[in-house]
Amino acid sequence: QAQPKKEFDIAWSIYVGWMPWPYAEQAGIVKKWADKYGIKIKITQINDYVESINQYTAGKFDGVTVTNMDALTIPAAGGVDTTALIVGDYSNGNDGIVLKQGKTLADIKGQKVNLVELSVSHYLLARALSTIGLGEKDIKTVNTSDADIVSAYQAKDTTSVVTWNPQLATIKAMPGAALVFDSSKIPGEIIDTLSVNTQTLQDNPALGKALVGIWYETLALLQDPGPKGVAARTAMAKLSGASLESFESQLKTTRMFYTPAETVAFVNDAKLQKTMDLVRTFSFDHGLLGADAATKDFVGIGFASGATLGNPKNVKLRFDPSYLALAAAGKL
Amino acid sequence: MRRVMNVAPGRGSRWLLALLPFVLIALAYNFASAQRHAANPDDKVLPTASAMVDAMQRATQPDRRSGERVFWSDTAISLKRLGLGLAISIVIGLVLGMLIGLLPVAGATLSPLMAVVSMIPPMAILPILFIAFGLDELSKVVLIVIGVAPCLVRDLALKIGQLPSEQLIKAQTLGASTWQVMLRVALPQAMPRLIESLRLMLGPAFLFLISAEAISADAGLGYRIFLVRRYLAMDTILPYVAWITLLAFVADLLLVQLSRRAFPWAHLERRA
Amino acid sequence: MRRVMNVAPGRGSRWLLALLPFVLIALAYNFASAQRHAANPDDKVLPTASAMVDAMQRATQPDRRSGERVFWSDTAISLKRLGLGLAISIVIGLVLGMLIGLLPVAGATLSPLMAVVSMIPPMAILPILFIAFGLDELSKVVLIVIGVAPCLVRDLALKIGQLPSEQLIKAQTLGASTWQVMLRVALPQAMPRLIESLRLMLGPAFLFLISAEAISADAGLGYRIFLVRRYLAMDTILPYVAWITLLAFVADLLLVQLSRRAFPWAHLERRA
């Protein structure tokens, strides 16, 4: 069973923090690193974010771009042992709550809130409410698909929405829209990762090395202020259907970890455990861990230090900085 | 050996044969499910039958917080939307169908419009629908109407346009006004066809309902399916899909029966 | 005063009347658009005509890097998927429709299955479909097939089942085997009906194409609409929708013509 594979499939969906992946593919960086390790890596775009995670969970992909919360509630809760190989960024204003009427978060009380239920938006909302002593019972959520949330905001009876970029930027730009809370108020809690199947990774370390190699080479371009960087960012903007301007403003509200060292530091930080505890509590409260989960400890989460949250016999989500460390040490 | 086309199964074997593919599908599913669970006991993609039964039991039990029996309240609200959407579609279908089919002036004006409108993919113009109809119940109903009504209009207009002109003249010689021709000649003869079209549109209607509920809702069968898809709860999704299929299937049977009862003349064998 | 039903517009006025609703809609749109732009010059929901023209000009210009004309390449790839999906649906429709309609044994086995399958909303079981058929081109084609084929199968089976039994017996007395009856009696007579069903399914087929492209694709008309939807770029979406509608409309006309050319006997007025 441990026979090394040669070909790997990675699924991605459009989000500012994940745009380096299709660009790396387009620019030949993927091929370069894959060749180096003697493997093949296919990068597949799935427009429907949830579907990409579902398909990863079903075993159609070896890795997927996913947030920390969805990695916990979909593959991990579904018994697919998953490693957050690359923690690419956290949302630092990329997710936000917008009110049509009212200027402060407190005005949300009693309103109907349109958002993608059970997503990071929902988590953001719950965290926001908790900061002003409100609970979900004080508002009414309406599940609204992310692709349609901009037009949903236009409807007369919509009063507030929670969403992420680029939809958030489009909505914010509309007359009268008031951003009353965003993810910069809970920094480091909404994390975007490239997660891969733990078993596959164990059997094929080459995959981990290649992916990490691709990632940091591409990020260097993303950061580059010179013409190469502009070209890269322009290409990424185009791939996400945005203008360069819009893409760069999205980047501003995304805290990218441009170097392996930064990433390693973030993953090793004990705050990550606190964050994941908040996330799993939210997930359990909303039934996201599945019917079999009697407590929030049902799914174990493993950290770099070797510590675990929850059931240590059922660790299904792991934060493993070892490949990042290789990159930090320049050993790729 | 007789030709295959001449071999007719008996009453009993008909039942067996009809069940056969369903049994095979169930077996294939169980096999695939067992295989996936052998590899990963927590697999969510192809849940076991017992997991689905569990999920349904939970869904039909009163919810801890709201006390609602989610499954039944979802069903009720979806059927309400569907019923409303179909009812409005029927009214539109009958009114426009009759106008287009019966009045040459209305036909010239509206039938090209209908041909074009029936080709517009409604999902792609949602923003405009939201502005025009809001995001509430109305918009879900409207999406069903937009998906279903143009087809009904076209079908009924065609049917009414095919009424022998002799009948229309005959009615006039009996003193009928245009309104009376609609009421007593065209409408009743359009009804069985309406039911037939409606049967064909049941599948699409459920599809539009589910899509509408996936776009924005806080209850309903489609809402639940797309909500629990967030955590790949196929143990809930599959029974819901089966339930939707069953509802559509039963609605189909009921429509057939309704047509037979209400319009017996349309189901007589021609003699003359 | 004549009854309204007896008033038939002349040739010229038919054209005027047909154009009337489109002109009215265009005017209403322009008015609403102007109003929204008066209130908010950056309004994106109802873009002005000139904004749409601009957007289309951009989309039909060659891309700086790839040299691709997005609009045309989207159209090409979508039409390819649609064509493939419909082609496969046709083959399935003809083969199963013929088996079910002609062979009592196949009918008993498959027709209840088809009745059930045609009621399953495909969008709700997407994860399973993707697992079964993968996520590349095939899956988009499969979604179209799943949406379209069961209806074609049922319709053709019905049509073939309604062939007068006299014809089937007659063919046998001329020495036909079951296969030959299919080939020379059932198939040719099913073709015009196939085209008719296909025309009815054009709208749904486009809908399934767009849905499939919205879920997993990196080009195509539905993909583009999905991509710019998040920015509410209605100046791109509306021309795309109009284009899709036009394509469907033209396909419909072509099918009518095809049927008239290829199956003239099906379009003759009955005499006897």
Added chain:
Amino acid sequence: MSAIRVRKVWVEYGAQIVLEKLHLDIAAGDFVAIVGPSGCGKTTFLRLLLGQERPTRGALLLDGEAMPNEPDADRGIVFQRYSVFPHLTVLGNVLLGSELQGAPLLARLFGARRRERIAAARALLEEVGLGEHLHKYPSQLSGGMQQRLALAQALITRPKVLLLDEPFGALDPGIRAEIHVVLKRLWKETGVTIVMVTHDLREAFSLATRVVVFDRYRKRKEERTRYGATITQNIEVRKRDTGASLDAQNQLGRDDPATGERLGRDDLASAQQ
């Protein structure tokens, strides 16, 4: 009950002349049979009388007034097919006329008025031999029964003129004979003016007071569209009141070989009972 005057009427479709210089007087209470080859414009003529078609030249008068330009309750019609409504029962079909004329909005009668109309409908249906089939639908009736129903339906509203377009063309000979009896009785009882198109000469002569033959004088191919049909024969067969037949036979046999040929097929002697 009504007199019809046809004054030099022409009907043209574009360049094609269908009817040419048609001149005919139909007295109130007449029973006129129209015969002639296929495509010569018999149905077109009925459409004129119905008001569905307008003459290109000439005039049509009904009781001295211009013919109304659309069908109305004054002029009933029975076609060869599609003459009864498939979605109404036998009784419903006959009631329909009264309902349409008695209730402009709903086209339905209630209470005493309804009961009264039902009684009348039953009586008429009894008369045409459908008394036992009141609640059947047309498709459950034979062709002959359907046409008897169509007659009852058309006559119950007492139109001034009854137009029949090959009403019995699709029936078996035996059944035809039956229905002829019914038609003759109803005509006598109601005094309605009847214009009937038929292909069956025997039928024409056995029923009508007057037989009118439509035909073209020029029959060569290239003359087809340039010249229309007109009335080539106009034969008074019998007086309405006496029912005695006049000697029309010789007149016919001599003048028109084409028609004579046709007559040859049916037994001419027996055509005049």
Added chain:
Amino acid sequence: MSAIRVRKVWVEYGAQIVLEKLHLDIAAGDFVAIVGPSGCGKTTFLRLLLGQERPTRGALLLDGEAMPNEPDADRGIVFQRYSVFPHLTVLGNVLLGSELQGAPLLARLFGARRRERIAAARALLEEVGLGEHLHKYPSQLSGGMQQRLALAQALITRPKVLLLDEPFGALDPGIRAEIHVVLKRLWKETGVTIVMVTHDLREAFSLATRVVVFDRYRKRKEERTRYGATITQNIEVRKRDTGASLDAQNQLGRDDPATGERLGRDDLASAQQ
């Protein structure tokens, strides 16, 4: 060309007895006409001969062998309606049999074989008077032309037996006479054994060598399903070769008043040309 023996055949549908103790010999080359009231089982009998139906008791033999249990090329058939294929031209309809029998896989002929079959088809179509309509579709033909086409289609493959189920029931009398001539000639030329169901006694007697009457002996309502129809008359009208008619008339008139009544309607004297 083939002899048929029917040996004490019963047909029952559940409790309903349709045919009872049917016993009949049909010699090779005979032309048998079957008459009888509606619903007495004439079509059922043809279905037996076709192999569509099996007798509940008794046996059917074709040239001494058991009747095959499904239709095949030995036994051709012409129905009252739906007898030709609407999607094939006149020529295509007649070619079909040869193509089916000559090309098991594609059911199409090519090259010389095709040309040869087309020539044969043309010749036969010429004979039935359709030589000028080779490329028309059936719906462009009149009813009589369609039935002549059906005859040609059935006969070109040289079946041993030709079954006709009221083939001319829907036709006008004049057209019937024409087609009778064609049928008679084709029967003489091919020597095929013909069994024809008809409602028209005149037709039966003018065409057939033998007229067989199906009827019930017990006709009371409550006996309807308990007793089936059987052969109540079996009249040899003429010998095949001489074509001279035997004196069947008196025999018939005397024995069965019911049948006599029917004959009364058509002119009995003219029924035997």
